Amino acid sequence: MPQALNINHLAKSYGSVRALDDVTFSVAPGEIFGFVGSNGAGKSTTMRIVLGVLAADSGDVRLGDAPIDFDGRKRIGYMPEERGLYPKMKVGDQLAYLARLHGLSKSEAADATEKWTRRLGIHGRLGDQVNDLSLGNQQRVQLAAALVHDPDLLVLDEPFSGLDPVAVDVMSEVLTDKAAQGIPVIFSSHQLDLVERLCDRVGVISGGVMKALGTVDDLRARDGLRLEVRGPRSETRWADGLPGVTDVEYRDASAVLHIDHGTDDQQILTAAMAAGPVHRFATTAPSLTELFRELV
Numbered sequence: 001m002p003q004a005l006n007i008n009h010l011a012k013s014y015g016s017v018r019a020l021d022d023v024t025f026s027v028a029p030g031e032i033f034g035f036v037g038s039n040g041a042g043k044s045t046t047m048r049i050v051l052g053v054l055a056a057d058s059g060d061v062r063l064g065d066a067p068i069d070f071d072g073r074k075r076i077g078y079m080p081e082e083r084g085l086y087p088k089m090k091v092g093d094q095l096a097y098l099a100r101l102h103g104l105s106k107s108e109a110a111d112a113t114e115k116w117t118r119r120l121g122i123h124g125r126l127g128d129q130v131n132d133l134s135l136g137n138q139q140r141v142q143l144a145a146a147l148v149h150d151p152d153l154l155v156l157d158e159p160f161s162g163l164d165p166v167a168v169d170v171m172s173e174v175l176t177d178k179a180a181q182g183i184p185v186i187f188s189s190h191q192l193d194l195v196e197r198l199c200d201r202v203g204v205i206s207g208g209v210m211k212a213l214g215t216v217d218d219l220r221a222r223d224g225l226r227l228e229v230r231g232p233r234s235e236t237r238w239a240d241g242l243p244g245v246t247d248v249e250y251r252d253a254s255a256v257l258h259i260d261h262g263t264d265d266q267q268i269l270t271a272a273m274a275a276g277p278v279h280r281f282a283t284t285a286p287s288l289t290e291l292f293r294e295l296v
């Protein structure tokens, strides 16, 4: 029965490098959690600690209320960043072997291998060695390896990197299906459009510190609004210093204003019209990419 993944106050240093500093978050059953941050922010370190391949200096990882142990970790489907397949082993043998390692019988392992290779579009490659496959197909095998034992929790380190658009769709569908079955899913990614599309909640980490946590809408609400104004010439810098305007990005004949919630937009419209004809005046929601840039 899947339980929430609870990550509590993790700290980890590599020598003088503080890789994680009091990182706390949880992923509920059925939730897809996107873990985002720049290179070296601490995502892989967090995931490795969840898997037990690395020990935290302090803090702990729990499944529900109980500290995660060896049996709990066996129920995780993990895709490590450095990938972990045997290059010279055949795809089918490898998946069946990994399933057996997780306690499946020989016939269950064969069935799971059949099912996941079909689902992931690599059934035709069962007899090929992993290193004869393209990188994208190796990644599909890696996902199959994370799924063959029917895990209760998915922890995937950059599962989308290097995939073609069709493979991205397959991967997205599998993650969504797994979450719909009640499994907590956490994945890291630099493809923020995908994270925004797929995830129920996101965590933004920078320098080992969790900078923001919540739904993308929560992050937007925290960040204020954007107002796009097209028409007035940018060189007049017409929006500088208006009440409630915290930042302005001037482009050719348009400007994007960052405004506080509750700002009087009519006063802004009046200022815009004084600077030239206004062709568009609309609030827009910042994308996760824009929010991310501001947070880190």
Ligand SMILES: Nc1ncnc2c1ncn2[C@@H]1O[C@H](COP(=O)(O)OP(=O)(O)OP(=O)(O)O)[C@@H](O)[C@H]1O
Pocket (backbone or CB within 6 Å): 014, 017, 018, 019, 037, 038, 039, 040, 041, 042, 043, 044, 045, 046, 081
């Ligand atoms: N084995 C190690 N020895 C020393 N420092 C390490 C080691 N592994 C990670 N680090 C450092 O810890 C910090 C966090 O690294 P981590 O790999 O967790 O980041 P990440 O968010 O996964 O980055 P990326 O997006 O590049 O994969 C970085 O400063 C990194 O250089």
